[in-house]
Structures are given as C-alpha cells and as structure tokens.
Amino acid sequence: MAPDRVRITDVSPRDGLQNERGVIATRDKVRLVELLLGTGVDEIEVSSFVSSKWVPQLGDAAEVFGALAGILPRAEGGGASPLLSALVPNEKGLAGALEVNRAAGWRLVGKVSVFTAASETFSKRNTNATIAETLERFRPVVAGAHAEGLLVRGYVSCAIACPFEGATDPAAVVEVCQRLLDLGVDEIDLGDTIGAGTAESTRALLDAYSRRIPLAGGPAPTTLHLHDTFGRAAECVRAALGAGVRSFDASVAGLGGCPYAGTAERPAPGNIASERLVRTVHEAGFATGVDVGALERAAAFAREMVRAARAP
Numbered sequence: 436m437a438p439d440r441v442r443i444t445d446v447s448p449r450d451g452l453q454n455e456r457g458v459i460a461t462r463d464k465v466r467l468v469e470l471l472l473g474t475g476v477d478e479i480e481v482s483s484f485v486s487s488k489w490v491p492q493l494g495d496a497a498e499v500f501g502a503l504a505g506i507l508p509r510a511e512g513g514g515a516s517p518l519l520s521a522l523v524p525n526e527k528g529l530a531g532a533l534e535v536n537r538a539a540g541w542r543l544v545g546k547v548s549v550f551t552a553a554s555e556t557f558s559k560r561n562t563n564a565t566i567a568e569t570l571e572r573f574r575p576v577v578a579g580a581h582a583e584g585l586l587v588r589g590y591v592s593c594a595i596a597c598p599f600e601g602a603t604d605p606a607a608v609v610e611v612c613q614r615l616l617d618l619g620v621d622e623i624d625l626g627d628t629i630g631a632g633t634a635e636s637t638r639a640l641l642d643a644y645s646r647r648i649p650l651a652g653g654p655a656p657t658t659l660h661l662h663d664t665f666g667r668a669a670e671c672v673r674a675a676l677g678a679g680v681r682s683f684d685a686s687v688a689g690l691g692g693c694p695y696a697g698t699a700e701r702p703a704p705g706n707i708a709s710e711r712l713v714r715t716v717h718e719a720g721f722a723t724g725v726d727v728g729a730l731e732r733a734a735a736f737a738r739e740m741v742r743a744a745r746a747p
C-alpha cells in the first residue's frame with residue numbers, strides 16, 4: 436500500500452522574513468521563491484498584504500508577485516503549481532492580492548490566509564483588534580476571495596501558548612476554529628506561535644480539536660504550523676501525524692517568527708526547518724513530493740541571504 440501523503444507548505448518568504456532585521460532585497464526574495472518552486476513543496480507562502488508600517492519587511496509583496504508573474508509559466512484556467520499564497524488581515528489586503536492577479540491576467544495568488552488568535556492579548560498586539568473584530572473583518576474577505584476563485588486559509592495563533600497570557604486552553608482554540616469554519620474558510624492552520632508545544636500538549640490540542648472538527652473527512656483540512664524554539668517541533672510533528680494531521684508548514688533554514696510575538700528578552704522564534712520537517716515526515720513512513728536536496732539548496736541560499744543582509 437502506498438504511504439499516506441503529507442502536504443508541505445513552505446512559509447519562509449513570509450514568516451521566515453517578516454521579522455528579519457536586515458533589509459532583504461526584493462530580487463533575493465524572488466530568488467528564494469524560485470528555488471522553492473523546484474523543491475516539490477505543495478504550497479509557498481510568498482508574502483503578506485499587511486500594513487507596511489506594521490511589517491516593513493514585507494512592504495514589497497506586490498513587487499515580489501509581479502516578478503514571479505514574469506517567471507512562472509502562465510497557468511490557463513487554474514492557478515500556479517505549487518500553489519502560491521499570501522497573508523491578508525482585512526479587505527485592503529485582499530484587494531492587494533486580487534490586484535496582483537488582475538495585473539498578471541491569471542490566478543497567480545491562489546490562496547489568501549486570514550489570521551487571528553486564541554489569545555486576546557496577542558490578537559490586539561498583532562492586528563490591533565479583538566478576536567471578534569478580526570473575525571468580522573474576515574467575513575467580506577472570505578466572500579470576496581471565493582468570488583474570485585481563491586481558497587482561504589484561517590490561521591489561529593497561540594494554539595498552544597501565548598507569549599503574554601501563557602498556556603492556551605484547547606477549548607478556546609477549538610471555539611475560534613469553529614467560528615472560522617462558520618465563516619467558510621477552506622483550511623484551518625493551528626499556529627504554535629512561540630514553539631511552546633510538546634508531544635503531550637500537541638496531542639491534547641488535537642484530541643480536543645478532533646472531537647469537534649474531524650481531522651480526516653471534515654469540512655476543511657487542518658494544517659499544523661510549528662515554531663521550533665526548544666527543539667521540540669519534530670516530536671510535535673510525530674505526535675500530530677499519529678493523531679491524523681496530514682499537512683504542515685515549515686520554513687527553510689528554520690527562519691521565521693512573528694514580530695508581535697517577541698519581547699526584548701526573548702525574540703520571536705523561527706519555524707521548524709522545512710528540511711527537518713520533511714525528514715521527520717519521511718522517517719515516520721509518510722510520503723511528500725519534496726526533494727530534500729533541493730530544499731537544502733534553498734536553505735543554503737536563505738541562510739546566506741539573511742547573513743549578508745545582517746552584515747554591517
């Protein structure tokens with residue numbers, strides 16, 4: 436019997452770079468995406484259409500997509516393969532993503548990701564809105580994206596713990612996920628924003644979650660988005676595979692972190708490295724379409740790009 440297929444999304448051009456302190460040139464971001472295009476990942480989260488005052492590092496989202504439009508073969512009818520996605524916090528963000536597609540003349544951005552949290556403090560710090568306010572903002576975003584044939588991912592940050600409020604009650608996570616599903620999102624993404632998870636807390640979250648929202652055959656697929664602060668993300672991946680999760684996010688070279696999850700003493704941690712994630716998934720007996728060698732070449736480029744940008 437063929438091994439179960441696990442879906443891999445590389446979020447390095449977005450989560451990996453949003454908190455980077457050096458200035459990364461647009462052409463280097465485009466090159467990173469180009470390298471990722473050849474790895475076999477299922478999806479690349481390319482950038483964010485958010486306020487450039489809040490996240491200056493991704494202020495060139497439209498330029499990055501514009502350059503990709505000139506590189507990728509035009510896909511008639513369908514979208515890009517792998518799927519290209521971007522974060523949007525509100526209608527203005529969706530308008531930015533749709534403008535990219537209009538200018539390209541095809542559905543280059545195939546998915547937009549709205550993002551909220553299971554912690555009120557984090558939600559306020561990250562988007563200047565309560566959880567309820569973020570969900571209201573998403574209503575027209577989901578409808579507008581679907582009207583243009585785009586998929587919508589719904590992120591829930593602080594799924595295990597909040598940097599400001601401590602451990603998160605799984606019931607609070609499930610409640611927010613249910614509300615996102617009620618809005619019509621096509622996918623739920625559970626974010627361990629600060630890498631606090633252990634195998635045990637991951638199992639506890641997924642246990643509470645799957646009692647309300649089926650992991651297989653449910654209304655929408657579920658993705659797990661892990662940060663690797665304490666080197667425990669791989670054990671969380673194994674626990675999640677055991678619980679039935681078949682979709683994960685990661686970032687080449689383990690870059691990443693939310694600018695609004697860090698404090699002066701404790702900067703926001705990076706994502707689990709895509710190389711590590713894919714190896715862990717393969718070792719657990721599952722298949723991905725990913726070429727680990729190609730992923731390592733992209734990781735080497737990403738490391739060098741960040742090192743050069745940080746150099747005085």
Ligand code: HMG
Nearest residue numbers: 484485486489524527528561562563590592593626628693
């Ligand atoms: P606000 O200041 O409350 O918004 O920010 P506003 O509506 O009052 O607008 C303020 C200004 O931003 C205005 O411009 C708007 O036009 C502009 P001004 O008149 O001052 O020149 N603006 C925008 N510009 C571009 N694109 C937009 C947009 N919206 C408004 N979409 C807002 C509210 C949501 C915009 C802001 O808080 C924001 O951009 N936050 C984004 C924060 C962010 O990107 N965080 C990181 C991603 S989340 C994450 O990393 C977690 C995740 O990885 C999962 C996990 O690990 O848990 C996904």
Ligand code: MG
Nearest residue numbers: 450626628693
């Ligand atoms: Mg993240």
